[in-house]
Amino acid sequence: MAKIVGAIMTSHVPMIGRAIANRNLQQDPYFKPFFDGLHPVRDWLARVKPDVAVLIYNDHGLNFFLDNLPTFAVGAAPVYHNADEGWGLPPFGSFAGDPRLSWHVIECLIEDEFDIATCQQVVVDHAFSIPMLLLWPDERPVRTVPILINTVQHPLPSPVRCAKFGRAIGRALESYEEDIRIVVVGTGGLSHQLEGTRAGFINKAFDLECIDSLATDPSRLTRYTSRELVALAGAQGVEILNWITARAALEGAVREIHRNYHIPISNTAAGTLLLEPLAA
Numbered sequence: 690m691a692k693i694v695g696a697i698m699t700s701h702v703p704m705i706g707r708a709i710a711n712r713n714l715q716q717d718p719y720f721k722p723f724f725d726g727l728h729p730v731r732d733w734l735a736r737v738k739p740d741v742a743v744l745i746y747n748d749h750g751l752n753f754f755l756d757n758l759p760t761f762a763v764g765a766a767p768v769y770h771n772a773d774e775g776w777g778l779p780p781f782g783s784f785a786g787d788p789r790l791s792w793h794v795i796e797c798l799i800e801d802e803f804d805i806a807t808c809q810q811v812v813v814d815h816a817f818s819i820p821m822l823l824l825w826p827d828e829r830p831v832r833t834v835p836i837l838i839n840t841v842q843h844p845l846p847s848p849v850r851c852a853k854f855g856r857a858i859g860r861a862l863e864s865y866e867e868d869i870r871i872v873v874v875g876t877g878g879l880s881h882q883l884e885g886t887r888a889g890f891i892n893k894a895f896d897l898e899c900i901d902s903l904a905t906d907p908s909r910l911t912r913y914t915s916r917e918l919v920a921l922a923g924a925q926g927v928e929i930l931n932w933i934t935a936r937a938a939l940e941g942a943v944r945e946i947h948r949n950y951h952i953p954i955s956n957t958a959a960g961t962l963l964l965e966p967l968a969a
């Protein structure tokens with residue numbers, strides 16, 4: 690049977706993509722504290738060697754625009770191409786899919802009463818490509834399954850709904866009959882707001898509370914509404930919904946392997962968290 694070996698949460702700021710494209714920038718004092726925080730995660734990945742990464746993230750207008758925006762969607766393509774989104778980044782190529790696992794997840798989620806959109810074509814944006822390149826900078830050894838959550842246009846799913854969705858994703862993955870190792874990756878956050886009168890808003894105290902809650906008691910975060918998350922973390926900081934979902938894929942007690950928090954990368958408080966199920 691498949692096994693979930695851990696959950697990784699990390700930010701997906703396009704400016705990180707610029708430092709990935711120009712490796713010299715990773716030693717720059719501006720980026721170094723963030724990139725240094727990835728080393729323990731890469732060491733863990735080299736040890737645990739997952740076969741598949743399930744990426745939980747929000748599309749930023751590349752596939753879905755405001756006129757057509759599913760709350761939850763699952764990709765089921767053999768390959769996912771990264772496309773230019775206007776951030777000035779070079780396209781980062783393609784990522785292998787795992788359609789068989791995707792359809793298993795889709796069938797389980799629908800059976801579990803999550804009426805998701807199923808996407809046989811998905812172009813992946815920085816919220817997918819940047820975490821993939823942060824985690825596997827030199828090779829692409831894993832197949833991928835993209836799971837997309839609307840964190841963009843209200844009404845957003847609630848944190849409690851995202852936690853239920855994440856647990857259903859976990860159940861679906863654990864019921865897959867192949868002996869594969871799966872890592873769940875939640876991307877986005879932490880606090881940031883890109884526009885309006887609060888552009889540049891960062892809430893360190895709340896970010897640290899989020900990391901602590903996800904590591905020790907995720908139910909604390911599900912007490913908020915999505916609108917409260919917007920107030921506390923910023924209009925785009927509500928991407929923490931992707932972290933809440935990824936965390937909920939892990940059942941039972943977890944062990945914290947690593948955390949890192951650094952302000953700012955671009956407009957964002959950048960964080961990384963790696964949790965492993967205690968049973969692993």
Ligand code: DHB
Pocket residue numbers: 701702703704749877878881883925928954955956957
């Ligand atoms: C930034 C952060 C994001 O999450 C994003 O999707 C785009 C830009 C930023 O801080 O620049």
Ligand code: FE
Pocket residue numbers: 701749816877878925928
């Ligand atoms: Fe984003």
